[in-house]
Amino acid sequence: MKISAQEEYGLRCLVQLATLHDNESLTLSQIAEREGISVANAGKLMWLLNKAGFVSATRGTKGGYTLARTASEVYLNEVIKILEADEINNHCEGYKGVLEMCIHNGDCGIRPVIVGLHQIVNEALSNITLAQLVGEERKVTETFQQIQRLEKRAAKQILGS
Amino acid sequence: MKISAQEEYGLRCLVQLATLHDNESLTLSQIAEREGISVANAGKLMWLLNKAGFVSATRGTKGGYTLARTASEVYLNEVIKILEADEINNHCEGYKGVLEMCIHNGDCGIRPVIVGLHQIVNEALSNITLAQLVGEERKVTETFQQIQRLEKRAAKQILGS
DNA sequence: ACAAATCTTTACTTTTTAATCAAGATTGGG
DNA sequence: CCCAATCTTGATTAAAAAGTAAAGATTTGT
Numbered sequence: 387m388k389i390s391a392q393e394e395y396g397l398r399c400l401v402q403l404a405t406l407h408d409n410e411s412l413t414l415s416q417i418a419e420r421e422g423i424s425v426a427n428a429g430k431l432m433w434l435l436n437k438a439g440f441v442s443a444t445r446g447t448k449g450g451y452t453l454a455r456t457a458s459e460v461y462l463n464e465v466i467k468i469l470e471a472d473e474i475n476n477h478c479e480g481y482k483g484v485l486e487m488c489i490h491n492g493d494c495g496i497r498p499v500i501v502g503l504h505q506i507v508n509e510a511l512s513n514i515t516l517a518q519l520v521g522e523e524r525k526v527t528e529t530f531q532q533i534q535r536l537e538k539r540a541a542k543q544i545l546g547s
Numbered sequence: 548m549k550i551s552a553q554e555e556y557g558l559r560c561l562v563q564l565a566t567l568h569d570n571e572s573l574t575l576s577q578i579a580e581r582e583g584i585s586v587a588n589a590g591k592l593m594w595l596l597n598k599a600g601f602v603s604a605t606r607g608t609k610g611g612y613t614l615a616r617t618a619s620e621v622y623l624n625e626v627i628k629i630l631e632a633d634e635i636n637n638h639c640e641g642y643k644g645v646l647e648m649c650i651h652n653g654d655c656g657i658r659p660v661i662v663g664l665h666q667i668v669n670e671a672l673s674n675i676t677l678a679q680l681v682g683e684e685r686k687v688t689e690t691f692q693q694i695q696r697l698e699k700r701a702a703k704q705i706l707g708s
Numbered sequence: 709a710c711a712a713a714t715c716t717t718t719a720c721t722t723t724t725t726a727a728t729c730a731a732g733a734t735t736g737g738g
Numbered sequence: 739c740c741c742a743a744t745c746t747t748g749a750t751t752a753a754a755a756a757g758t759a760a761a762g763a764t765t766t767g768t
Contacts, residue, residue, distance in 0.1 A: 387548065387549070387550050387551070387554065387627060387668050388548070388631065388665070389548050389664065390548070390660055390755080390756090391755080391756065391757090392755080392756070393548065394657070397657060397660075398564065398657055401656060413713085413714065413715090414714075414715070414716095415727045417689030423757090424758070425758095426757070426758050426759065426760095427568065427756080427757055429715075429716080429757075430717095430756090430758090431755080433715085433716065433717080434713085436715090436716090440655060443714090443715055443716090444714085444715080444764095444765075445711065445713085445714050445716085445763075445764045445765050445766095446630075446712090446714055446715080446764060446766050446767095447712065447713045447714070447765065447766045447767065448711070448713080448714085448766065448767090449714045449715065449764085449765070449766085450714080450715090451715090454743070460661065461605065461711090466548060470548065470549065490686075495562055495680035495681060495687070496555070496558060496559055496562060498687045498688040498691070499558075499623065499675060499687055499691075500550055500555065502671075502687065502688060502690075502692070502695075503550065503668065503671060503672070503690065503691070504548075504549070505695060506667065506668070506671050506691060506694055506695060506698065507548055507664065507667070507668060509695050509698045509699065509702075510663075510664060510667050510698060511664070511700070512702075513701075513757085514660060515700040518650065518656075519656035519657060519660065520656060522622060526659040526660055526663065527663060528657040529665030529701075529702075530659065530660075530664070530666065530667060531663075532664075532701045532704065533667060533698050533701045533702070534666060534670050535669060535701075536696050536697040536700065536701045536739025537667065537670045537671060537674075537697065537698070538670065538697065538699045539697065540674075540690075540693045540694050540696075541670075541673075541674040541690075541694075551725080551726090552725085552726065552727095553725080553726070559737090573744085574744065574745090575744075575745070576713095576744090585727070585728065586726090586728095587727065587728045587729065587730095588726080588727055590728095590745075590746080590747095591726090591727080591728090591747095592745065593745085594745085594747075597715095597745090597746090601722095602742085604744090604745055604746090605735075605745080606733075606734045606735050606736095606743085606744050606745045606746085607734060607735025607736050607742090607744055607745085608736045608737070608742070608743045608744070609735085609736065609743085609744085610734090610735070610743070610744045610745065611744080611745090612745090618744065633720070652711075
């Protein structure tokens, strides 16, 4: 269970755009340089993010990328969803193998773990916006720590009952 | 952010062992058949789990695998840790690229997200044991749902303040 | 209209992860 | 003691993910 390279770098590119002031934009070359990735790779990521409506791109001289919405309206769960595994998501295949197996075994006990885990991650990510990752209002660590404290309390309640 | 094939199938193999009664054991062939994976693949997974001390193996006729501890003492976070990405964990490399980049940028705002996310996943998994995945005492879904409810409450608290 | 800068899109290559194979080692039974 | 069943381990192959390359399309400025 870990974050993929594409998820991380895509998110980073968005953060770069989120740091810009009004009427500023970044070209692919600039984004690539700032994140230490190749221009081609940045191009692919930004293409995905553009298709999904997170950024808007203008071509030609003086072109570049900007955020399509304000950073405080961009929730990380939506971003991650777009960045994870590309094709697989578009074709809506997902973990078919898993589900078939689960069906085969009646109820295998593992499916709720996997589904629940993904929901928890999604819930956690849906509480963070791009804006929180930028500048001075960076309360991310605090947010996660609070969620963790409550997780622990929940565990105690459940297991103790 | 998703669970890898190795993580899922490794966990499934453990669940198979957890369903056994006293003095029963399963051979590689049996495990492979029950999970619909090849014997070779099952062999690799069980080897990992054996090395990590989750199962014990006996060779020869009448050999096979059993759990090395009782199912209620096996926490999923420990299992997943062993199953994820093999070598990388042993060599303690992790996401070096990420950290270097973060250091380079001072503090990039993304590191706390990644670290926090992994901690939340780990915390959630540490509340589930193998025993909960088996038989009638299957409270997994309930546990995860409670964690989610509390996550939401936490978010409200934090964002509202 | 032309040229330069820039994004877009598809195809390809490399790297990483997953799965398989094959030879070795250990145990139990006859 | 030898054979069959079983786990062990390193090498090999296959599949998936990540990254690269190259040709195309659009815009701006002259």
